[in-house]
Amino acid sequence: MPLATTTSSSISSYLHPRRRRNAVVAPRCEAAQREEIVIVGAGVAGLATAVSLRRLGVGATVLEQGAALRAGGTSLTLFKNGWRVLDAIGVADELRAKHLRIQGMKMRSASAAAATDVLREFSFEEEAPGQEVRAVERRALLEALASRLPPGAISFSSKLRRVAGQGGPDGATELELEDGRRIVARVVVGCDGVNSPIARWMGFSEPRYVGHMAFRGLARYDGDGAGGGQPFEAKVNYIYGRGLRAGFVPVSATRVYWFICFNRPTPGPKITDPAALKREALDLVRGWPEDLVAVMRDTPEDAVVRTPLVDRWLWPGLAPAASRGGVVLAGDAWHPMTPNLGQGACCALEDAVVLARRLAAAAGAAGSAAGASYGEAMREYERERWWRVFPLTARAGLVGALVQWGNPAVCAARDGVVIPRLVRLGPFLEHTNFDCGLLEPPATAAPLP
Incomplete structure (x- = not known):
């Protein structure tokens, strides 16, 4: 019940x-x-x-x-396995109604100033049929x-x-x-x-601190695209540099999520000034594709966070x-x-x-x-x-260690060979096919009030 x-x-x-x-x-x-x-x-x-x-x-x-x-x-990117759980616990449809379904992925080099200059572009329907991806506001x-x-x-x-x-x-x-x-x-x-x-x-x-920091932000826009441009495609945009990568993805009709991941030996001192955080993030991607920079400029200062990336094996x-x-x-x-x-x-x-x-x-x-x-x-x-x-x-x-390499020869191979010719989305997302099962109340269980 x-x-x-x-x-x-x-x-x-x-x-x-x-x-x-x-x-x-x-x-x-x-x-x-x-x-x-x-x-x-x-x-x-x-x-x-x-x-x-x-x-x-x-x-x-x-x-x-x-x-x-x-x-x-800011937001959380949820794949098919996450939506299966949300379906099982009864909140998926409420969240689907508020968040865009992402149709694919676009991968670019930081040197590609034009939005049409892409290393590779994927359609989830073609490369990973049945995949469901949405960026959901954490709140x-x-x-x-x-x-x-x-x-x-x-x-x-x-x-x-x-x-x-x-x-x-x-x-x-x-x-x-x-x-x-x-x-x-x-x-x-x-x-x-x-x-x-x-x-x-x-x-x-x-x-364990893995040697990378991340900026994240949640921009607001009126549906005409940040910075007055065209409406955003419902795609994840990845942009790769040397020891630095960034990306953005539409969340809803009025929000777009972005991130920057950069190498740093130690996390360094915590910055509490929101304006200083936003300036530091923009400085990292100076000269990068304008659609990314415009999204970041349209982000309220209190919607920018910086965190160290950690894990535990x-x-x-x-x-x-x-x-x-x-x-x-x-x-x-x-x-x-x-x-x-x-x-x-x-x-x-x-x-x-x-x-x-x-x-x-x-x-x-x-x-x-x-x-x-x-x-x-x-x-x-x-x-x-x-x-x-x-x-x-x-x-x-x-994966993080590989994509954060700053060696020029490695980055050239990534942009010229690995991404355009070798990357396959279906096998890369195989882990999202996992199904942890449904929640079936015991026959003797009485519903809680």
């Missing part, structure tokens, strides 16, 4: 929690709050896990350190997921201070929050992002387990990867469905056996997902 969705006014309450009439403010007292499943982090992985569990008849509490849903960020994705949860399911301003302890007769985990609250949960799902405190507590190393026998006691990781908290394959968000969505399916089956266990069932469910989730995420993380890192 499909779950009822909240109204647009409910979405506004997630973005502006002060407006929420039924917001639950936990009392600051000594007694610990008890929960069955707690998800730490209201990002893509956390919200998708909560929605997936709910569709299977299992409730969960989501802890978000911010005062509202994260409105920052829109989070809102769509949050709308499938009941009021109060997301506890805002709930920053984790530490994992306070594990054990007891039911194997529960105690979490201590910054505001002094304590929560005891049978299952804790760490979806707290690249710099996950839960991953550190479980023994994972810090994500889950080497067998060396990386810690994805679960410890009643705690398990999902999404970027477990397997951060570079964006070179466009699979970070897609894999987080896949994690959510697989983990929810395992936990929902374990939640059906009776009495004291439930703790043991949850532990086995987490181990099965890790076994199922490791074979998927480790090769993709490694492949994304290797």
Whole structure:
């Protein structure tokens, strides 16, 4: 049975929690709050896990350190495997209505000033039939997921201070929050992002900086093309230089997403001045094709971000387990990867469905056996997902290293031979054919209110 969705006014309450009439403010007292499943982090992985569990008849509490849903960020490119998950959890059609379907890809050299001077052009329909690609605004994705949860399911301003302890007769985990609250949960799902405190507590190393930085931005335009030009084609545009690459893709009728990836030995100091960030990005592509530069100029300063690119390779026998006691990781908290394959968000969505399916089956266990069932469910989730995420993380890192080379001879071979003659889109996108399956509630499961 499909779950009822909240109204647009409910979405506004997630973005502006002060407006929420039924917001639950936990009392600051000594007694610990008890929960069955707690998800730490209201990002893509956390919200998708909560929605997936709910569709299977299992409730969960989501802890978000911010005062509202994260409105920052730009967009996420979702491929066929990501849309399969969004279909399974019931938000795909809502997002499709707001975001353009991308029809193909165009690859150019930075020296090609004319937009018609291309190294290679692809049609998804011809090269990869059945592919679905859309650039989705991160905020829109989070809102769509949050709308499938009941009021109060997301506890805002709930920053984790530490994992306070594990054990007891039911194997529960105690979490201590910054505001002094304590929560005891049978299952804790760490979806707290690249710099996950839960991953550190479980023994994972810090994500590895790969030697590249990225600028990202979300431009606004009125449908006539940024800078007063022609309307944008529904294609991904890639532009390659030496140790530097950029690209842009239409998101909707009024938004276009762009990025720049550049080599840098260290991330360097953080820049907080939005105007300075935008100037630095424009300086990097001075003299590059004008359609890219025009898109960047039409970007509000507060819609430009700069981040280091990081990953973590889950080497067998060396990386810690994805679960410890009643705690398990999902999404970027477990397997951060570079964006070179466009699979970070897609894999987080896949994690959510697989983990929810395992936990929902374990939640059906009776009495004291439930703790043991949850532990086995987490181990099965890790076994199922490791074979998927480790090769993709490694492949994304290797692709990034290759396309970021600055050697003139290598770049000439790339532009003259590799891209025009050797690149095949179908095999390159084979990983997007992955299907992690549907969410089928057990016959005995009662729908949640």
